Structures are given as C-alpha cells and as structure tokens.
Amino acid sequence: AQSVSQHNHHVILSEAASLELGCNYSYGGTVNLFWYVQYPGQHLQLLLKYFSGDPLVKGIKGFEAEFIKSKFSFNLRKPSVQWSDTAEYFCAGGSSNTGKLIFGQGTTLQVKP
Amino acid sequence: GAVVSQHPSRVICKSGTSVKIECRSLDFQATTMFWYRQFPKQSLMLMATSNEGSKATYEQGVEKDKFLINHASLTLSTLTVTSAHPEDSSFYICSARGQPEANYGYTFGSGTRLTVV
Numbered sequence: 001a002q003s004v005s006q007h008n009h010h011v012i013l014s015e016a017a018s019l020e021l022g023c024n025y026s027y028g029g030t031v032n033l034f035w036y037v038q039y040p041g042q043h044l045q046l047l048l049k050y051f052s053g054d055p056l057v058k059g060i061k062g063f064e065a066e067f068i069k070s071k072f073s074f075n076l077r078k079p080s081v082q083w084s085d086t087a088e089y090f091c092a093g094g095s096s097n098t099g100k101l102i103f104g105q106g107t108t109l110q111v112k113p
Numbered sequence: 114g115a116v117v118s119q120h121p122s123r124v125i126c127k128s129g130t131s132v133k134i135e136c137r138s139l140d141f142q143a144t145t146m147f148w149y150r151q152f153p154k155q156s157l158m159l160m161a162t163s164n165e166g167s168k169a170t171y172e173q174g175v176e177k178d179k180f181l182i183n184h185a186s187l188t189l190s191t192l193t194v195t196s197a198h199p200e201d202s203s204f205y206i207c208s209a210r211g212q213p214e215a216n217y218g219y220t221f222g223s224g225t226r227l228t229v230v
Contacts, residue, residue, distance in 0.1 A: 032218065043223040044157075044206070051214065090156060094219060099145050099162065101208060101219050106156040 002027050004093045006104035013081055014112050021076040021107050023065075023091030030096040033074040035065055038088040047089075050074065061085070083113045115141050117209045119222025126197055126229055134192045134225045136207030141216075143209035146190035148182060151204040151224075163190055197229040 007022040025031060035047040048059025055067040065076045074091060091104040116139040126132050136146060145164050149157040161177075163169040163184035171177045179201075181193040190209075194201055206224040 032214065034219065036221075044221050046221075049218075051218075092157075092219075099210060100159060101147060101210075102159060103149075103157045108154075 002093070002095050002098060002100060002102050004091055004102050004104040006089075006091050006107050008107045009105065010108045010110070012110045012112065015083055016080045017111075019076070019078040019081045019085075019109070021089055021091075021109070023074045023076065023104055024072050025074065025091075025093040026072065027093060027095050028097060032094040032096070033065075033067060034092040034094070034101070035059065035063065035074075035076050036090045036092060037061075038090065040087070044090070047076070081109075081111050083111045085109060086111045115209075115211065115216060115220040117143075117207065117220045117222040119207050119225055121225060122223060123226045124228070126227070128198055128229055129196055131193055131195045132197055132227060134194075134205055134207070134227075136190045136192070136209065136222050138188045138209040138211065138220070141209075141211040141220075142187035143190070143211050144187065145210040146184055147208040147210070147219075148180070148190075148192050149206045149208065151206060153204075157206060160192075194227065197227070199229045202227055202229045 003026045005024045033050045036044045047063045048057045050057045050067045058064045089107045094101040118137045120135050148160045151157045160175045161169045161171045163182050165184050165187050169182035184190040207222045
C-alpha cells in the first residue's frame with residue numbers, strides 16, 4: 001500500500017543548527033516526492049519537489065532534499081536554521097499509478113532564538 | 114504558475130445544515146482533484162479523489178453520502194458537507210492535478226475552515 005512515514009515528530013533546534021528531517025515512502029511504480037511547510041495559522045507552501053533527474057533537489061528558503069531510491073528516502077535538509085523556520089513540515093508522495101498524494105504525519109520544528 | 118482558488122476560506126454553519134466548498138484551478142485544467150481534511154496539529158488526510166465527469170473515489174472510512182463531491186468541469190470541483198455536525202468542524206483543503214505534472218501537479222488551495230455550531 002502507498003504510504004509516507006516521517007520519523008521525527010517534534011524537533012527542537014537552536015538557531016544556526018543544521019536540520020535533517022527524515023521521510024520514507026512505500027510505493028509501487030514511479031513516485032513523485034514533495035516537502036511542504038505550514039506556518040502557524042497559514043496554508044501549505046511547497047518547499048521543493050522531485051519528479052525525476054538530479055536526486056538532490058534544491059527548494060526555497062535554503063532547503064534541499066535528496067532522493068535515495070535504495071533507501072526509499074527523501075530527507076529534508078537545511079544547513080543553518082532560523083527562528084522563522086519554526087513550522088510544521090510535511091513530506092508527501094504521489095504515485096503515478098494511483099495519482100494520489102499521501103502525506104506523512106508531519107514534523108513540528110521549533111527553532112529557539 | 115499554477116493557482117488553485119478555494120472558497121470560502123472560513124464558514125460557520127448551524128448543525129444540520131449543508132455547506133458547499135468550491136475549488137477552482139485558475140490557469141490550468143485539473144484532470145484530477147483531491148480533497149483533504151486536516152485536524153488541529155495533525156497531518157492532511159486524503160478524503161477522496163475526483164476525476165472530471167466521473168464519480169469520486171472515497172478513502173476508507175469517509176462517508177460518501179455525507180461528503181458529496183462533484184467535479185463537473187476541468188476547472189471546478191465542489192465538496193458539500195451535508196447535515197453538518199460539530200464533529201465535522203475541520204480544515205478542508207483541495208488539491209488539483211494537471212499536466213504536465215512537473216508544472217501542474219498537486220497544487221493546493223488555501224483551505225476552508227469549517228466550524229459547525
């Protein structure tokens with residue numbers, strides 16, 4: 001069955017620390033992967049997406065993610081976080097077979113100034 | 114870029130009444146639209162998938178008679194919450210998928226906050 005799993009539910013970092021949020025997927029067929037951010041009280045914003053090509057994807061706000069097919073992973077990274085990165089982060093996967101986009105459980109990131 | 118407009122952004126309704134939420138793709142044709150529900154502090158749960166001109170496919174546990182979905186055109190899908198109850202209060206979000214997918218795949222609306230009193 002199609003599924004997306006985020007291992008870190010709540011992450012607390014100090015400003016300037018490096019960030020890596022885990023995401024693993026389980027799919028059959030071609031998969032498209034996404035990371036979204038949701039700031040408090042706001043709607044979803046797309047950070048980055050992977051469809052094909054270079055497995056290292058660069059997104060907005062200094063975020064990047066690497067698609068590692070052998071590990072079924074698409075981890076999100078940022079070398080130095082800021083207080084303004086405090087938000088909820090969602091990994092999502094879309095199956096070319098079903099067309100459905102399924103979300104992981106989400107990770108709450110809290111950055112302390 | 115791809116834009117999806119969702120209305121209303123907020124609605125308060127009385128228990129027992131019905132509420133319609135619209136989702137429009139403004140600059141592309143959405144062959145498929147998805148409806149999600151998000152409870153506070155939780156992730157987005159897929160409720161149903163709709164393809165233009167055909168019946169929606171509902172996820173397990175979602176009542177199709179309660180959450181009526183219509184996808185009458187390639188740019189418009191509606192979700193009607195029928196006989197709403199307080200437990201239906203939630204944040205509802207639509208997503209539209211067009212082609213090519215790299216440009217028009219999974220564009221989200223800004224969501225509708227439904228409060229049933």
